Structures are given as structure tokens and as C-alpha cells.
Amino acid sequence: MALDPAFLDELRARTPIAPVIGRRTKLVRSGKHWKACCPFHGEKTPSFYVYDDHYHCFGCQAHGDVITFVMQSEGRSFPEAVEELATAAGMDMPKPDPVQRERAEQARTLGDVLEAVQQSWQRRLHEPEGREGLAYLRGRGLSDDTITAFGLGWSGAGRGELVAEMARLDITPAMLRDAGVMRADENGAPQRELFFNRVTFPIRDRRGRLVSFGGRILGDGQPKYLNGPETAIFSKRRVLFGLDRAREGVRGSGAGAELLVVEGYMDVIALHQAGFHGAVAPLGTALTTEQLEALWLVAPAPVLCFDGDGAGQRAAVKAAETALPLLNVERTLRFCTLPEGEDPDSLVRRHGSAAMATMIEGARPMGQVLFGLMSEGVRDPGPEQRAALRRRLVAVAALIPDKTLAAEYRSTLLDSFFQTFRRDGRGGAKRVPVATAPVAPMAADLQRQCILSAILLEQPSVLDAVQDAYCSLALPPDLAALREELLDLYDRNGELPDADELASRLAEAGLADVRQRVDATRGRRGQAADADLFDTDPVQEWWHFYGLLDVERFAAELRADTERLCAGTPDEAQWNSLRTRLLALDALRRGGDEEEE
Template structure:
């Protein structure tokens, strides 16, 4: 809903933000402002501050004005929050134009149709014709109170009885079709009921308004589950079954010492209903499809870290990967995802009935952050990868991290994934440079000495490889530089020999504190990389940092490394510096980030002044 900016400014001016926030948490004076314990995350020391026109939490990062506070604290949409505040301020929300009013009137008419159908179907469930449906629901362990609370019903046999009842109320077939409850012929005319011989599940939006239905057939008919089609009221990709009830449960203030209600995404109608009945009222489900970006946005309006609960089989793992790929671009510092996997062969409903609520609670308590589970999902089935598989897997991990829109968060995910990669798949001493047993003739023999980086002719590819050799040589001589340049170094597509040295270097870094140059050399030699290491350092010429290591400051060594890195792609290096400079200037000054940027800026200036020959290496 688009509103006049002037109206919104007047609304904010007439609504003291401190009085609105004070309803949810106790405020105390802090100079001219107010402070409190944050209502969005548990804390004992106040870090939530309220100013004249906005709030900010220095603990969790929550931030916004009075409208966004109502949206975040009560789970309301923007129009709902505006309407609530306007009513309290004595303002009238501007009325929409004629076309929007007509659409709203149409939606109201369709809502009335759905409510009439719902009343007819709930009556039929308890009539003789619905006996089989009621027996099915009770057989699944649902109490009559639960059946009534969720408004479950029986659709009838599809022979016109429901339509006749609706027509007696003045509801024409074309309205029933517009509401998504009838099939249409080739000319778009209603020709028969969509739902028949099915147990019915009312689908409501997050406000609790009825928007469509789902149905489950009894017996072996197909499809087993059926949802209504897209209508003026119903969008499948934006709707989650049970969200209205879950939102209310999550937002309800709990008694002290009572654990919070978790927002949990499961797969189907019956899972949601069974969990609600079993004491887990935060359960919701998509409508027969993979989670969409719109549904995730709806989840985050209720909880900053919802739990996605998938089956423990191959299909469940695929669903988890798909959900992670959908969610990664949407993550930021204030919202994330958690994952848990069910025991194979179980769904939430069956687990609850067989093992009880304690088993479900334990499962949810063990939900893992997406940053932890992502590595396991992306490396599923990988056991002892060779060089090609390692390279492909490493690329997949970095590409997954790059999906995250927040660059700082993306960098943290990338570092975490690569740390897990090198820790999990690092070579062990005695494996040689191949990460496994020798293959083919000569198995068991010592690896042949390899001179991998003799001085090449100055063609483009050879020059590029020579610069990569120099970058590797600097790190072998000054391994303490690795944390500053690791991301850039791992992005390089190194030739095979250098790639083996890099993998060994990263393996040692992942094992703990970086050693000095001597210990690093001994570790690489023990891993079967002596020939490759010596080849990197033996070829001349080498930069100043290798010929006079003790006379240089760390910043000069780093600057020299970035010199040679820049020469691999001058344009991209300049664009990276420009982007990082803008990001640093618009954000909070970070000393570590500034030191890293300063070193690269020095290298960039030296390159621009011509102190390094771009063609000579």
C-alpha cells in the first residue's frame, strides 16, 4: 500500500516513540535519551537506546523508527502498523483510489464465499457423509478440540450438494470459481467442484483471514494433497500454513523461566497440526513446494532465526540444500536460519506419536546455524577427493558464500567454510602431493623430483604463473602474512605445483597457529612437498622481501605481496579497492580493515606511479 510521505511524517511526529516502546520494555533515562534491555534478544545489561525519532540496539543491531518497531515487535505488516498507530494518533489513513477500492470490495466478496464454504464443510465432517474423514483425523491422533481449532472439514462427494447450499445463500457458481473452488472448462466457465471426497484444511494468511483450502483424499487417489489455485486472495509462494497461529504464539509473552516458542518450518498440514497439539505452537509449513524467498521474508518478520526441519533422507537433504541456496542471499546480521534433520523414516507427526514431545524438543534444541550445516550439505558424500575434486569443492563453497548480499557477512562465511574445508580434507604426512595413494606404475616408490617453475619465456600465461610463484614464495618466507591475504590468495587459479604448495600451507594454517618459515618448511617437507617447495624458492629473481627479510616492516612485506597480486588483474584489483574504500567510509571504522586497505592502497599507488613494470613481473 503506497501512502503519502507527508502523512507518514505527520504520523511519526504525532507518535512519541518512547511511549510506544515503553509498552514493551521498561525504559530508563540516559541523558536526553532512553535505554532498556533489548526486547528483541535476551540480555541483562541494557544496550537498547531510544532517541527522538528512532531506536538502535548495540547488541543485536535492531534499528528503525516507530513504525518499524511495531512491525518487528508485533509481527505486523507495514499497512497494519500504520493503521494501528494512526488510530492511536487520531489520524485517518488516506483512502485508496477507485480501482483499489473496487479490488478490495472484490476481495471482501471472495472472503465471504470462502467463509460460507468453510461453514458448509465443517458441518459435513460431523454429518454421516463425513464419517470416513472424521475417522481418519482421529486415527491420526487428533483430538476433537484440535480438529475444531483448525477448522478441519469434509468437502462432500462433489455432486453439487455444496453448490446448491451456496446458491441458496445467493452465491453464484462464478464467484465460487473465482475463489478457487471450482474447475473451469476451456471457455473459462465453472464445470465442477475442485475439492471432493477430501478432508479439508483452511489456509489462512498471517492475519488469520481465510484465503484458500487444501485437501487430502482418502484412499489411493491422486494427487494425495491438493491446494487451491492462485486467486485474488491467495498466493502460494507468499503463504505458510499455520503462520497466523504460530505468529501469535511466538509473540505471546511467556512466564519467567519458560522457554520461548520456536518458529519451526515442517513439510505438511498434518505435521503442523500435530506439533501444535503436542505443545509446539510455532510450527508452519509451505504449501507443497520448496520454501520461497517471500516465505522466508514472512518467517523473519516473526523470528530472527526460524528452524527449518527436514526429513533425514536424500529428499530431505535436497530440500535443505535448496532452502539454504534460497536463504543465503537474504541473510544479514539480524536474521539467519537454523536447520535440524529428522531421523530417517520419521516425520514430525510420527516422531511425536512414537517417542513423545521430549524427542521433538531435543531435536529442536539441537538445531544448528546455517553456517555450520552448510558445509555438511555441500560436501555430502565427499570422502577422499583428488586435486580436481578438491578444487571444484572449494569453488562451490566460495560461490555459496558469495551468494550472501552483506559483504562482511559473506567474507565471514567464506572464511568459515574454507577453514572447515582445509581441516576436513587436508593431506596427512606421507600422502605426498596427491592427497592419496599413488596410482599406476611405480606405486609405493618415492615421488620423482619435479622442477615446476623454471624461468619461463615472457608470454602472457608464463608471466602470470611467475607472479603466482612469487606470491607463494613470499608467503613461504613470511607465513604470518597469510591471514591478511588468505581470501585473495585462495581465489587464484594456481598451476598444479603451486596449488599443492598452497593446499599444504592452508592445511598447516587450519591446524593451529601459523609457524615460522623454518617450521613451515619442515611441515611441508613432512607432507611430501619438499620438491615443490624448493622449486618455488629456487628460481630467480625473487623480490626484496626474500633477499632481505629482516630489514622490512610487515607493511612493506604486505605491500610487496599486493604489488604482485595486483599485476595479475590490475582492473579488478582497482575495483576491489574502490568498493572496499566506499564500504569502509560508509560503515563503522574498523582498525583491522583499515590496515588491510591501507597496505593495498600503497601497492596501488606504487603501481600507478610506475614503480613496478606491469609487463616485466
């Protein structure tokens, strides 16, 4: 029975897909979407993703909407699946319509429509009207064999020739619109051809099925490159140009068999012609989660090869940010940054395949690249900037869900940090001892900052529990230099030495005067009513003075942490940390700042 499309649209709108799928397989949140082990094939690592209106398995390629899922999972026919969902949604099934049945029988699939268009455009490239497009492709160094292999074509002038030709094949403008080769007006009616006066690039999914087109205009028109719109069979964020070929191309060895991610159609085609058969490209957008998952199904460590300009660097940053929450010990990324002003196409044409192979062989691990990307533009930073950068590096590593891998990334990033920005004479510019003329009387906040530092000098183990908050403090230069040395020692050794050895290390770093002034400040606390309140818990004492710097901010931080822990699955250490800070806040609110009198 042919069903009214409007009825089906309403049924899909009334039937959220996640609960339907969740009745058959356990779904786990993955950002804005859901993931699970695929219910259609056996797997241990989830590759089945559920989005707002559809699902997709990157393992077996199962794909569809809520109706398709019921059909595939329960073995029902289309009418049976629709009836089941309609009953659950409280909708009445429409009565049979012979006219709609006849139209459905006559309708072609979108794939058939696209293949007919492809044959037309590929033929036109070699006819007089496509002369300019063919000359452009040959001028870019492509051979006729490559042009044919990739099915490159010419779209024509867009004056109705395509519509007329397709009409002879019983393909209507509405079908062309649904296939993504005609624009629609504000009412949804087919309006005009989308691609005209463009060299065309057929876009195929990983199985080689034609799903859309891209086009490159000749001359100064805009946009230079154009992709087809989203359709029932094409989702830009899930498709990589050339992936159908790359799956076969990466089965060899050497640079030519690496899975390479480049920026554009011409880069992919030029690299394939030069012997690099694993080249693919996103479709004019930043790499998406779905595209990364598809890449990792082909190779565990794809090489991202971006242009050597500002846009290429931004693309690398975005790709790294997207990839971090997806990394594990079995899948990662490598980065190959081309020389300024070069892209893969130009590099191969100017310098040959050997130059490109050298660049690929020099691809760097993600840990090294991450540090370079995050520290871009940082030149001779002061203590505050260094502390902020260090905290960002630690936060980036924490995005990786695998705790062991996250720890390794943290270590690698911080090693790079200290090698690059160390100022203590052990690999960088020698630290200049800070002049530490005493300040009297001391401002209240400065005195509290000194006490916070003094607690760490007396009880070095406290740093493990408070380092993030310690990094966030805006300290004067001398105290910031002291903090920098403490963090340096902590990250290189995994802990601070005992108090006596720590004093010796600080003296070697030219910070003895700062240490002595901090200790003296702590000695001037006097005999406050709560002077011995924290003798048995130096961590709580540290949080007490941290809170005194800004009680309202401290309270807000604790509220946020409490909500976060309650929403997740915290371990005992996280709860103990929160409890200690809450006790410190309670002491403050009960008048625990009497030492200021």
C-alpha cells in the same frame, strides 16, 4: 462512492508504491524489495517491507496497497485517498454510479465467503459424503478433538453442490472465485470448483483469520496436496500453516514449546496432537524471506525439522541460503534432520513423542549444519577441490551482513573444514610428501605460479591481501599442496609466521622440496629491466605475476571490481587494494613482462 475496479487497477498501475511510501519514511534496498522502520509503530529494527504492489509490516501487521497506505498514513477516507492519488497520476475521477454503490453494499468480504465455505466443508466431513475423508484422517492417527480443533473438512464431489449452497447465502460464483475456491476460465469467469474430493485444511494468518484452504486428495490423483491461489487476502509466501496456534504454543518450556518448522499440514497437526504446540509449515514451497521474518517475531532460533530424504536435504540447503543474509546476533536457525524415511508425523506415530523430543533437543546450530550441507558428497578431495570448497565456505560466511557474526561463522566453517579434510597428520589422513622432480625448462605459466608462491614465502604478510585470488588459481598438485598448508596455517592463526618459521613448518609438513624448488625458480628470474620494480611493494609484485597468467582475465576482474566499488560504499582498504592492482595492470600494459626474455 463505489468506484469501477478497472479504474482502481489503472490507478495502482500508474502509481508505484515505493516513491509514495518513501516520502514518509526512509526506504533501504533489501534484495529486489525495500525495507524501513514501520511508520505506524515505533521500532528500532526494520520490519516494514515494501514490494512491487503492496507493503507489509511483520511487527504490527499493517498491510495494504498504495491506496491503503495513504489512508493509514494521512488519515484520509478511501475516496479522499483515491482522489489524491488520481490527481497526482493525471487521472480524472469517475462520476458516481448508483448501480456500483448498490453492488458494493451487497458484496461480502472475502473472509465472510471463506468462513461460509469452511462451515459447509467442516459439516460435510461428518455427513455420509465425507465418510471416506473422516476415515482417512482417523487412519492417520488424528483424534476427533484434533480434527475439530483444526477445522478439517471435506470439499464434496465438486458437482455444483457448493455453488448451490452458497447461492442460498447470496454468495455468487464470482465471490467464490475471488476467494480462491473456484477456478477461472481464460476470460476470468468462474469455471468450476477448485477443491473436490479432498480433505480440506483451513489456512489462517498469524492472527487466526481465515485466508485460504489447502486440500489433500484421496487415492492416486494429482496433485496430492493443493493450495488455494493468491487472492487479495492470501499470499502464499507470507503465510505459515499453524502460526496462529504456534504463537501461543511456544510460551512454555521444553521440546514441546519449541518453534518447529516442518514440511506439511499433517506434520503440523500430528505434532500439535502429540504435545509439540509450536509446529508450523510453509505451504508447499521453500521457506521465504517473509516467512523467516514472521518466525523470528515469535522465537529467535526456530528449529527447522525436515524429512530425512533427498528432498528434505534440499529444503535445508535452500532455507540456509535464504536465511544467511538475514542473520544477526539476535536471530538464527537450528536444524533437526530426521532419520532416513521418516517425517515428523510417521516418527511420532511409530516411536512416540519421546523420540521426537530427542530429535528436537539434538537440533544443531546453523554453523555446523552449513558445513555439512556445503560439503555434502565431498569424499577425499584433491587439493584443487579442497581449495574450491574452502573458498565457498568463506563466501557463504561473507553473506552475513553483521561483520562480527560473519567472522565467527567463517571461523566455525573453516575449523570444521580443517578437522574434516586435514591431511597433515593432525586430525586426518597423513599427507603424503609430494615428489618434486625438477622440471627444466619450466613452462612460462608454471614459472609464474612458482614465483607467486615464492613471494608469499618471502613476505608471508602478502597473503592477507591476495588470498581470494590465490585460492582461485588452478595449480599443479605440488604447488596446490603448498597453498593448502599456507592457508591452513593462516586460518588457524589469523596470519602466517615469519619466513624462517614458515620454512620450518613446511619442512614438518613434508613440503621442504617444494619450497626449495619454488625459491630456486624465483632465483632464475635473471636481471630483467624491472627486476627491482616492486622491491618496495611485494603486494604489487604478486599482482603483477598473477596478471601475467592471463592479462585479459585480470583486466576483466578489475573492471568488475571497479564497478562494484563505485556502486557501493567501499572503505579505504578496498580502494587501496584496487589501486595496487590497477598499478600492476598498468605495468603489464607498459611492457612489464620483459622478464620472460
